Amino acid sequence: MxxxxxxxxxxxxxxxxxxxxxxxxxxxxxxxxxxxxxxxxxxxxxxSPEGKVKLGSLLADIGKQARLSDSEFAVFEQARDKTPARPVSP
CATH class of the missing domain: 1.10.1220 (Arc Repressor Mutant)
Known part of the structure; x- marks a missing residue:
């Protein structure tokens, strides 16, 4: 790109x-x-916005609240995109 x-x-x-x-x-x-x-x-x-929540972090927190097992929780960590966000071009 x-x-x-x-x-x-x-x-x-x-x-x-x-x-x-x-x-x-x-x-x-x-x-x-x-x-x-x-x-x-x-x-x-x-x-810069304070407290900006990323979708992956939000899903991981939901998993913790749902009391998922470590192996179930690991699926979120593996699938989570950890690359920095890029600005949207007009």
Whole structure:
């Protein structure tokens, strides 16, 4: 499957206090990132959904509540897709 490259949005933050800018620069340097990459990481973390339940995990929990045997429960673990989700392309 080939993914098309989508245009990336740009963001300008005005009136950023000097101490915040300095802290971001130091934090990025400590992690070996550019300040821009660190800000992207912080923003992505801030807007990612919390408590997102995956179908496989939900089915496994249902199996536990149903008091399945270990061998019955193992079927869910084997069939569960553990690959990271990819964004849907328009």
């Amino acid at each position: 080939q993914w098309e490259t989508l245009p990336m949005a740009m963001l300008t933050v005005r009136n950023l206090p000097d101490e915040v800018h300095r802290a971001l620069r130091i934090r990025a340097a400590r992690h070996g990132h550019s300040m821009e990459a660190k800000v992207r990481e912080i923003l992505e973390t801030a807007v």
